[in-house]
Amino acid sequence: MEKLALLSVSDKGGLVEFATALVRQHGYRLLSTGGTAKLLATAGLPVTEVGQHTGFPEMMDGRVKTLHPKIHGGLLARRDQPAHLAAAVAHGIALIDLVVVNLYPFEQTVARPGVHFEEAIENIDIGGPSMLRSAAKNHESVTVVCDPSDYATVLAALPVPAALGVLRRQLALKVFQRTGAYDTAIARYLEAQADGPDLAAMGGFPAKLSFSWKKAQSLRYGENPHQQAALYGTFHEHFRQLQGKELSYNNILDITAAVWLIGEFERPTVAILKHTNPCGVASADTLEAAWELAYATDRQAPFGGIIVVNRTLDGALAEVIKEIFTEVIIAPRFSDEALAIFAKKKNLRLMIASEGMGADALQEIRSVVGGVLVQDRDRTLGDMAKFKVVTQRPPTPEEWAGMMFGWRVGKHVKSNAIVYCRGERTLGVGAGQMARVDSSRIAVWKAGEAKLDLRGSVVASEALFPFADGLIAAADAGATAAIQPGGSVRDDEVIAAADARGLAMVFTGIRHFRH
Numbered sequence: 202m203e204k205l206a207l208l209s210v211s212d213k214g215g216l217v218e219f220a221t222a223l224v225r226q227h228g229y230r231l232l233s234t235g236g237t238a239k240l241l242a243t244a245g246l247p248v249t250e251v252g253q254h255t256g257f258p259e260m261m262d263g264r265v266k267t268l269h270p271k272i273h274g275g276l277l278a279r280r281d282q283p284a285h286l287a288a289a290v291a292h293g294i295a296l297i298d299l300v301v302v303n304l305y306p307f308e309q310t311v312a313r314p315g316v317h318f319e320e321a322i323e324n325i326d327i328g329g330p331s332m333l334r335s336a337a338k339n340h341e342s343v344t345v346v347c348d349p350s351d352y353a354t355v356l357a358a359l360p361v362p363a364a365l366g367v368l369r370r371q372l373a374l375k376v377f378q379r380t381g382a383y384d385t386a387i388a389r390y391l392e393a394q395a396d397g398p399d400l401a402a403m404g405g406f407p408a409k410l411s412f413s414w415k416k417a418q419s420l421r422y423g424e425n426p427h428q429q430a431a432l433y434g435t436f437h438e439h440f441r442q443l444q445g446k447e448l449s450y451n452n453i454l455d456i457t458a459a460v461w462l463i464g465e466f467e468r469p470t471v472a473i474l475k476h477t478n479p480c481g482v483a484s485a486d487t488l489e490a491a492w493e494l495a496y497a498t499d500r501q502a503p504f505g506g507i508i509v510v511n512r513t514l515d516g517a518l519a520e521v522i523k524e525i526f527t528e529v530i531i532a533p534r535f536s537d538e539a540l541a542i543f544a545k546k547k548n549l550r551l552m553i554a555s556e557g558m559g560a561d562a563l564q565e566i567r568s569v570v571g572g573v574l575v576q577d578r579d580r581t582l583g584d585m586a587k588f589k590v591v592t593q594r595p596p597t598p599e600e601w602a603g604m605m606f607g608w609r610v611g612k613h614v615k616s617n618a619i620v621y622c623r624g625e626r627t628l629g630v631g632a633g634q635m636a637r638v639d640s641s642r643i644a645v646w647k648a649g650e651a652k653l654d655l656r657g658s659v660v661a662s663e664a665l666f667p668f669a670d671g672l673i674a675a676a677d678a679g680a681t682a683a684i685q686p687g688g689s690v691r692d693d694e695v696i697a698a699a700d701a702r703g704l705a706m707v708f709t710g711i712r713h714f715r716h
Contacts, residue, residue: 204230204299207251208237209234210349216237216240219301220244229299232248232249233249234267257269303329326383334376337372337376348375381413389411415433417432417436432448440553443540443551448550459507462613463511463531465609469490469491470488471496473498473506479610482498483498492521497626498626498629498653499647508527515536519543520542530550535553579713583710583711591687604661605684607620616714616715617631618663619641621659659681659683660683663714664714665692666689668691682704687708687709688712
């Protein structure tokens with residue numbers, strides 16, 4: 202009995218070899234369309250054009266060619282249903298046993314800068330998904346291939362009915378995953394193109410949100426060894442691993458936090474993080490100088506932490522930090538000398554970050570019971586023109602510089618967050634406490650452990666001081682200026698406490714909670 206294979210692909214890699222094996226080793230007759238048919242014919246393979254098979258020509262610039270009963274009847278007819286087979290005979294429908302289709306490159310098209318809307322629309326495949334879905338629905342009888350990487354697996358399974366039956370179900374699942382992702386990509390593109398009162402009324406978020414990410418890798422485990430985990434999406438398009446162990450779930454979270462933090466700074470900057478919290482950050486004329494200041498903030502917490510820099514990491518800095526046990530080091534580039542130094546630490550993960558260090562991500566998504574939360578990333582420091590000096594004494598230029606540095610760092614510290622700074626360096630960081638005064642006390646304690654003098658420092662609080670106690674603790678530690686959002690019902694008490702101690706204080710009018 203004649204076996205029919207329908208081939209119609211955009212990605213033609215490996216197709217000729219696959220089709221040759223179908224014809225010469227497995228006895229298939231080939232049906233095809235357009236450029237795919239020409240390629241097969243040029244390769245010397247016998248091929249029948251779909252238009253000849255259906256008796257209906259391609260039309261409308263190729264928009265209509267495979268949407269025909271002789272195609273979809275041949276795909277959908279159940280071989281175990283006599284009525285289906287009789288209908289096929291009555292209407293001259295030949296059964297199609299194998300389908301090879303990959304889709305118009307819509308995702309690649311819309312990813313190109315400046316692509317026109319009309320071009321994007323023309324790259325929405327209609328016939329391809331229809332054939333894939335028909336074949337996948339009838340996978341008990343039809344082998345469907347949407348990924349060229351499966352060609353060899355299919356050829357190996359064709360002579361083995363039991364293996365082919367199992368493979369068909371796997372391939373059908375892959376089809377519906379692919380068509381689902383394809384439709385999602387189209388929907389998200391059209392959502393992004395929406396312009397008008399409807400989207401504005403939704404605050405820039407569509408009424409229905411669809412996501413489809415390809416699995417990038419399985420992870421050894423999640424946050425803890427008893428939790429399974431996997432990475433989905435395009436993380437590896439933003440980062441390239443040069444050496445070291447496979448990234449863990451926690452590494453990936455830390456890397457994301459690190460690049461979002463370092464994206465705040467333009468001068469040579471070093472940040473050291475642990476469990477996504479910065480434990481030391483500094484900017485200076487060189488990375489080596491910035492490292493000394495950042496590391497001096499806390500010489501204990503960096504053990505097993507993450508280091509990120511925003512300049513080429515050279516041999517001089519590599520020599521300084523090589524003895525510290527570090528999980529991951531991230532840089533836009535590493536010098537050859539640095540790579541040679543780090544090569545001796547086989548488990549150390551070195552990551553090249555793409556241009557922009559990942560800081561251009563615009564939205565954050567977090568899972569909650571029954572759904573997800575989506576928000577714009579906190580990318581602003583606020584409008585400095587609206588920052589308000591609320592104390593009798595205004596900050597000095599040096600205090601302003603320190604406050605703005607601390608304000609940048611504090612955005613990336615888990616709430617409640619307190620950051621003590623002097624100039625372009627951190628002196629103490631208090632993170633994640635239930636009471637803000639406790640975060641302040643921890644930051645003071647950490648500075649004391651590091652033997653750093655907080656006299657003349659400034660303090661940054663990512664949210665308001667609800668009581669005067671947090672500010673008083675900062676003043677008692679030696680801080681001379683404070684920056685915070687303001688907005689507490691006790692602001693007057695906090696301002697009075699600052700004035701009584703000669704502190705300068707600035708209200709920003711914007712907070713930076715980080716949960």
